[in-house]
Amino acid sequence: YRHRNYSKVIEFVLFKxxxxxxxxxxxxxxxxxxxxxxxxxxxxxxxERILENLKSGVQLVELSNEIGSRTLKFNEDMQTRPWWTPCPEKNYLLGPFEEISYCPPKENVKEEREENMKRAIQRKSLLPRMIYLSIQCTPTALKESVETNGSGGDIDVCEELKCLLEDYTKMLGCSLSDAVEMITEISQGARTSESLGSNLVDWLNFAVFWNAWSLSSQEHWHVLNSLFERLILDRVRSMGSSDMSYCYSDVQVLVQIITEPLAWHSLIIQACTRSSLPSGKKKKKNQHSDQLSSSPISQAIKDSIQLLCSTIQDVSNWLLNQLNNPEDGQVEGFLTTLKRDGNAAGPGQILGVLESFIASSEESEVGNRIFQALKSWNTADTARKTVMAQQRVLREFLQICESKRKLLETLKQQMSHV
Structure with a gap:
């Protein structure tokens, strides 16, 4: 620029x-x-303030539509990364078995991964709008629950939410009716949660907004409550007294469930409690309150709050048990796990390779600075740092759980006055 050479301008524009x-x-x-x-x-x-800044989620819905018809750029060079790079959807590390190869051609893998990533962005793009519409649906549902001849309310809002639910399930690979059948069967125990694959959190998000679409349906509330209880407690029970190193993936899923679908459901319950007592004269308010307290939706809300409180408490108890374990014992257990896996593929084998390399390294080969860094590396110290990092994650997760539980306890008290 100083020499008035603007040849880079075109490059900057193309980069943008x-x-x-x-x-x-x-x-x-x-x-x-x-x-x-x-x-x-x-x-x-x-x-409400965030949703207002997001234009009620409309812009992100438009982005979702654009992404569906747009070719995105993926900053991945398949020549420098192995074609069998593990991905959440499938395990491409599996080799041929009984003359059947589980390893698809490289190009097919790339196209499939890119399509899956596009669909994931599209699904996420719909969340803010569905949250907004779900909140808008609550006054209508409450009105219908207390008025025998109540009007249909804001039909446009409910219709738009239904359309977004159809789009959402399409991105999950099925129709709305098939998706409802899927979550219903899982809530009843007719199917296992493995049926949901790696999109478990997305399916729970769908269940939350499907329930919000028809809050007056007790069956919907029952399905959603059963889903939360089954999917969360099954993981807590499977983890049992296991060390963090054995069940870190389950913890990650639990964090996602509690910070996304459960959070959205709690938000919808907040909207219900705020709408339960309309403004107006005290006499009318009391009459409305009496009608609502005896309505099916009121009991459904209370049951859901109670179940979520109990479920989150179970998660908190597991976290407390993990945090109360002595650090030295956890480090020893972590090292034992690595040593046991040392002869097989896994972190133990990687640790063995590192230790062998460090032991055989010569200063003349790697230089003084790298040599000193290698010699200062210690297996036990690294294991302790790993355990400390895991403990920090668990403490943060416990804070999130306690925050959610306190919110639900507050909502329970508010509903007791309805």
């Missing part, structure tokens, strides 16, 4: 265009909005 079509850029845009909603889900007023 490529950035606008980048998968990572679009994912970051959507995740940033969803993260705001997750972090403030305990405050109804704050959520």
């Amino acid at each position: 265009q490529r950035l606008q079509h980048s998968n990572q850029y679009q994912a970051a845009r959507v995740e940033a909005s969803v993260l705001q909603l997750k972090q403030n889900a305990d405050s109804f007023e704050e959520e």
Whole structure:
């Protein structure tokens, strides 16, 4: 620029265009909005402010539609990364078995992964709008529950939510009716949660908004409550008294469930409690309160709050048991796990390779600075740092659980006065 050479301007413009079509850029845009909603889900007023800034989620819905018809850029060079790179959808590390190869061609894997990533962004893009519409549906549902001849309320809101639910389930690979059948069977125990695959949290999100679409249906509430209880407690029971190193993936899923679908459901319950006592004369308020307290939806809300409180308490108890374990014992258990896996594929084998390399390294080969760094590396110290990091994650998760439980306890008290 100093020499009035603007040849880079074209390059900058082209880079901006490529950035606008980048998968990572679009994912970051959507995740940033969803993260705001997750972090403030305990405050109804704050959520309203965030949704207002997001234009009630309309812009992200438009983005979802654009992504569906757009070719995104993926910053992955398949020449420098093995084609069998593990991904959440399938295990491509499996080799041929009984003359059947589980390893598809490289190009097919790339196209499939890119399509899955696009659908994931599209699903996330619909969340803010569905949250907004679910909140708007609550006054209508409460009115219908206390008025025998109540009007249909805001039909447009419910219809739009239904359309988004259909789009959401389509991105999950099925129709709305098939999705309802799926979650109903899982809630009844007719199917296992493995049927949901790696999209378990997305399916729970669907169940939450499906229930919000028809809050006056006791059956919907029952299905959703059973889903939360089954999917959360099954993981807590499977983890049992296991060390964190054995069940870290289950903890990750629990964090997602409690900070996303359960948070959205709690937000909808907050909207219900706020709408339960309309403004007006005291006489009318008392009459409305009496009608609502005897309505099916009131009992459904109370049952849901009670179940969520109990379920979150079970998660908190497991976390407390983990945090109360002596650190030295956890480090020893972690090292034992690594040593036991040392002769097989896994972290133990990797640790063995590292130790062998460090033991055989010569200063003349790697240089003084790297040599000193290698010699200062210690297996036990690394294991302790890993355990400390895991403990920090568990403490943060416990704080989230306690925050959710306190919110639900507050809602329980509010509903007791309805």
